Amino acid sequence: MAVEAKVDPMHQFAIEPLFGSNSWAVAGHNVAFTNSALWMALATVVLVVFVLGGLKREVVPGRWQMAVESFTGFIDAMLATNVGPNGKKYVPYIFSLFMFILFANFLGLMPLGLFGIHPFTFTSHFTATGVLSIMSFAIVLVVGFAKHKLHFFSLFVPHGTPVAMIPPIFFVELISFLVRPFSLGLRLFVAMMAGHVLLEVLSSFVISGGNAGPILFAVAGVPSFVLMVGICALEILVAGIQAYVFALLTCVYLNDAENLH
Amino acid sequence: MDAEAAKLLGAGLAAIGAGLASIGVGNVFAKFLEGALRNPGAADSQQGRLFIGFAGAELLGLLSFVIAALLIFK
8 A cells, every 4th residue: 555645634724934025024023924914915805805896886786785785784783783872883893803704714715725726714823813802802991991981890790799799700700801802712713723624634534535445435535525515514604603703792892891781 | 651642532532522512502502493483573683692602602612622732732
């Protein structure tokens, strides 16, 4: 039998500098233009093209304008139900956040490998999702303290808490508040990474099974392939749900900052 | 048992958490469907809460994946 070719499921997450930008540096820090940055830029370009295509403001919208408007309407309704009338001013932020993550997830799933271009899902890196979640958390803190001043701390003591229970409840609520940016970024990054590792592992079963001969291919390769097609569909669903959950939880946190509770 | 074997065993044990989270996610959607079929009129307005519950249940399973990945790769 030939040398066993080992498929490394983690290789797809490797960050590499592109276009010889390896030595770019600002104040001693390497700022190379990586594949991660390239796909972020691509997601932004695709998103801008998508939105610009729907800005014709026709009275009877065409298909494209209808697609963009259904997305903005969706975000608008999400903020209206979760934050209320005060949430209107966050529509641009939540819309950008949701669409950026959605486009990033979908671009990473595109079967462009057939044409020799290997998509990179930057949402599968905690550095990228962590910055997005810190941005949401920073907005919550700034809005909360600007609007309610030090009264914002009443967020940590729910109404009707007995006096004896205030210190432990305050402590628990404070921890759960401080964990939010971490859990928000972690959820998106792990969900995307786990899905991509799963696809890679299943594809390695198909390839190794095919190399091992017709019997193993029929026993292991073909079922793995069928499963992989199913998991691909599931991943498309997960890409949408994770973008939705990120935007939704940001709305819920903004509601705390706007209205306390 | 050397440290490497113990790490891999620990990573395998962490996968139990992923299975338990799947029960949790199943429960979230099952209960939602149960309620939604009894009162379809109220179902659409509760979708946000459905996904908040889903996100909470799912996060704990994803944490077990993180622990497994840390044990294997670190």
